[in-house]
Amino acid sequence: MPSPKELGGAGTATNPEQLLAAGWSACFLGALRHAATQRKIRLTSTSIRTEVALTHGDDGEFVCR
Numbered sequence: 001m002p003s004p005k006e007l008g009g010a011g012t013a014t015n016p017e018q019l020l021a022a023g024w025s026a027c028f029l030g031a032l033r034h035a036a037t038q039r040k041i042r043l044t045s046t047s048i049r050t051e052v053a054l055t056h057g058d059d060g061e062f063v064c065r
Contacts, residue, residue: 017052025050 005011025048036043057063 017054020054021050021052024052 005015028050029046029048032046032048033043055063
């Protein structure tokens with residue numbers, strides 16, 4: 001499997017930010033749909049757009065922005 005450019009690869013793979021954004025937005029959409037169902041609200045067209053950046057904090061840990 002090719003590595004992301006950020007990890008020294010050719011850059012043809014999904015990067016960590018894209019994976020985090022996809023997972024977060026899928027979870028958020030699921031929660032939104034669940035809340036709408038509980039409140040008997042019909043969602044006709046729903047989409048989520050997510051932009052995520054991972055950086056290192058001052059302590060070396062990853063920070064999501």
